[in-house]
Amino acid sequence: MSAVETKPLLQRPGTRLAIRYAIAIVLTVIFVFPIYWLFMISFKTPAEIFAFPPKWYASKLQFGNYVGLFKDGDAVSVLNSLILAGTSTVIAMVLGTMAAYSLVRFKTGGENLAVWIISQRMVPPIAIIFPVFLLYVFFGWVDTYHGLIILYTAFNLPYVIWMMRGYIEDIPLELEESALVDGWTRWQVLWRVVFPMARTGLFATAVFTFVFAWNDFIFALVLTRTEVITYTVQVTHYFGGQSNFWAKIAAMSVLGTLPVFVAVAFMQRYLVRGISMGAVKG
Template sequence: MTVAVRAAPGSSASLWQARRRSLKTIARYAAAVAITVIFLFPVFWIFMMAFKTPDEIFSRPPVWLPADFNLDTFKALVRDGDLGAIWTSLITAGVSTIFAMFFGTIAAYSLARFKTGGRNLAIGILSQRMIPPIVIVFPVFLAYVFLGWIDTFHGLIILYTAFNLPYVIWMMRGYIEDIPIELEHSALVDGWSRWQVLLRVVFPMARAGLFATTVFTFIFAWNDYIFALVLTRTEVVTFPVQVTSWFGQQFVFWARIGAMSMMGTLPIFFAVIVFQRYMVRGISLGAVKG
């Protein structure tokens, strides 16, 4: 083993070390910036479509920045009523998230505190989450045709609720298990009922987890494509379905695709940045606390 001799300040060795360290820092920043640019470039590209004129979109070589940020595309979307897709997504994702959060959280409480059904039930619930959407949507489609629920809000909302319940149950189970049980015991000794304990102790204590899980549950429903594609036609059109509707046989409406993608994506970006602290736990199914 060698013993490092620390050189006196100002000596050539320490200057060399300092330079090496600053070179390393510069290299790190260069790498960080390069990676960030590469990862955000596609986002930039699709968002820019919304502001480009048709000539700029269909030009060779491609134009990177629109000459002026014209809002014609957005105006056209408003005029043609295409913004309704955002509204539809908001309703279906929003309502299903509320349902999934409520029923999922109380079920999670049952699993966390009473060990209802033991380990098998908890794992069974989680494994439902792992079934490919296509496998779920196919039999549901057959059932919905029979029920007359195709192309209805409630049909889509119920499916989103069911699909997100395992996630909510699993996540909230973890967050509830993190609450010291003495808080609930104390409230019970004080004379509060079971429901009151849920309302006054468990929900406030799990507040951060509730918000974070709500955000991720909403994003799953908001970003869904395949369920909406199969189960809706013309009455209920969510934003991802609307986006793909502009891939025509002869012509692709890139400007509209860009504008709609931007409107469907920016709110999610915002929510994720706000809830970044809970991100790792949310996407790793609670396995990594982050």
């Protein structure tokens, strides 16, 4: 009898590999099922949504749930979120990268400034939203694009600075010194050397910064009314005291998920490489 045949069943390589695949498939189904269910509800009729036992798929796709969002103007909230999150992410990435470069190369503020900066990101939004609301009322910034863009940028800047600080530390200083010897200015070094070499970290940090701004609820709830309402606030309008519009809730949630899904899908390779580069350092 061979050595392979004498091994217990669970110790055989093929059996262990099959168990791993089975566990991976089960976990994938568990995590993907809520997404599938949300997507399917957005295409169901009210009768199918409340059917018992549950209907696992729509008998006929009801695109009217999405058409209603565009007819009523509710889908504009997704565009508002895209403008606010996208603009604030770009501004935060540019300013944050320059600030991180200053911390790394010029030791601005000493060794403890970076820790103080990231500590500002740990402040709960609920602790500052009402003073910010009073300030915005004074300046007339409530329900404006620039008001929320400034707030999102300020709130995400500490995260960007902290993350980019780690990526910039991994760039060899000799490359920058060579560029300076060749007559380049610091701005040229930043744009032509630092940014290209840290592009993986830039993309990874930008995706997470975008998601943070995209998922914001408390700032948008307090500081928007009708003109700049975001999709996270718009979804709450479909919950009522006597009934909930589940089809609209699902359809709006799907629309709100698509931009993040697309961003992560296109930048997946940068995310994997960026996270594995060890950006978070003390």
